[in-house]
Amino acid sequence: SIMDTDFLALLERAKAANANPKADALRFDGQVAVVTGAGGGLGKAYALLFAKLGASVVVNDLGGSAVGQGSDSRAADLVVEEIRKAGGKAVANYDSVEEGDKVVETALKAFGRIDIVVNNAGILRDKSFARMTDADWDLVHRVHLRGTYKVVQAAWPHFVKQKYGRIINTASAVGLYGNFGQTNYSSAKLGVVGFTRTLALEGQRKNILANVIAPNAGTRMTATVMPPEMVEAFKPEYVAPLVAFLGHSSNEETGGIFEVGSGWVAQVRWQRSGGVGFPANRDLSPEQVAAAWSRIIDFEDGRATNPNSTQDSFQGFMDNFSNIQEEE
Numbered sequence: 001s002i003m004d005t006d007f008l009a010l011l012e013r014a015k016a017a018n019a020n021p022k023a024d025a026l027r028f029d030g031q032v033a034v035v036t037g038a039g040g041g042l043g044k045a046y047a048l049l050f051a052k053l054g055a056s057v058v059v060n061d062l063g064g065s066a067v068g069q070g071s072d073s074r075a076a077d078l079v080v081e082e083i084r085k086a087g088g089k090a091v092a093n094y095d096s097v098e099e100g101d102k103v104v105e106t107a108l109k110a111f112g113r114i115d116i117v118v119n120n121a122g123i124l125r126d127k128s129f130a131r132m133t134d135a136d137w138d139l140v141h142r143v144h145l146r147g148t149y150k151v152v153q154a155a156w157p158h159f160v161k162q163k164y165g166r167i168i169n170t171a172s173a174v175g176l177y178g179n180f181g182q183t184n185y186s187s188a189k190l191g192v193v194g195f196t197r198t199l200a201l202e203g204q205r206k207n208i209l210a211n212v213i214a215p216n217a218g219t220r221m222t223a224t225v226m227p228p229e230m231v232e233a234f235k236p237e238y239v240a241p242l243v244a245f246l247g248h249s250s251n252e253e254t255g256g257i258f259e260v261g262s263g264w265v266a267q268v269r270w271q272r273s274g275g276v277g278f279p280a281n282r283d284l285s286p287e288q289v290a291a292a293w294s295r296i297i298d299f300e301d302g303r304a305t306n307p308n309s310t311q312d313s314f315q316g317f318m319d320n321f322s323n324i325q326e327e328e
């Protein structure tokens with residue numbers, strides 16, 4: 001597990017090697033960013049950074065517990081206060097992301113436009129699958145997947161009209177790879193990936209770009225599983241710069257999946273084995289599949305590809321149509 005690595009030694013080495021280069025400033029003056037779940041954790045770091053870089057920010061947060069109970073306007077208010085004290089522009093919104101129209105309405109009322117949506121709000125209801133209840137399943141899906149959908153649904157017509165929009169949605173490594181006790185969360189998070197990739201296709205010609213991140217950060221969500229040194233090294237501030245970059249007009253990337261945390265950023269893509277094409281004019285039996293199994297799952301024979309679209313995917317099937325075996 002990640003907890004077993006000699007984390008402190010690695011951290012010391014990383015600190016010593018860090019040259020901290022300065023890049024050109026990416027500014028957001030005149031633009032409006034909506035960040036959901038921005039009352040704490042990662043969302044707060046995003047809101048502070050967008051505001052610092054000149055954006056007007058809607059700080060949305062329901063202010064409930066980590067398992068999605070209750071509500072409190074203080075979470076969002078404190079972040080708005082912090083932004084204003086630093087000379088930035090921000091307003092609070094306390095609605096659940098399930099009411100995405102109200103979140104977006106706050107941006108339009110306060111600032112007259114919307115340019116960037118960061119869907120970040122989230123909760124956990126971890127249970128082994130045998131113990132999962134409909135309530136645990138539904139609430140997690142409603143906040144992560146339906147909430148993401150509802151906020152984008154409200155922003156989309158404005159993005160289409162102005163031919164500009166930047167969407168950053170939040171998945172999780174747990175959605176990409178799975179994790180014990182999180183069937184509800186992992187399925188909602190991979191749902192966010194599929195949602196984002198399709199948005200990217202539908203938005204491309206209107207300059208609406210959509211990307212999805214799988215972050216790692218020390219927040220209240222992870223405080224129970226990360227030791228204190230790790231929380232320190234996994235600051236939300238190390239994730240925010242990628243979110244700002246993806247939200248910027250100079251970004252041309254869309255439909256991307258990025259893992260990010262501790263100052264490390266990487267892209268994830270699919271890989272498909274070369275597969276086995278059985279003769280297309282013959283009945284296919286389970287025994288034939290069994291006999292070919294080692295080739296079906298072989299990624300190392302030099303034939304694996306990285307399909308990046310449904311068209312890429314379908315090509316594999318098309319190619320097999322010519323695979324006709326002559327009758328003996």
Ligand code: NAD
Pocket residue numbers: 036037038039040041042043060061062063064065066068075095096097098119120121122123143147170171172173214215216217218219220221222
């Ligand atoms: P967090 O609990 O610190 O922040 C989440 C925020 O969302 C909270 O302030 C909460 O009040 C708010 N929120 C919850 N439900 C809401 C709703 N219905 N409407 C509006 N606001 C709501 O957690 P975090 O670690 O900062 O997580 C942020 C996002 O990143 C989440 O989507 C989470 O699933 C994802 N994520 C985090 C990690 C990590 O390592 N921290 C890993 C993978 C994914």
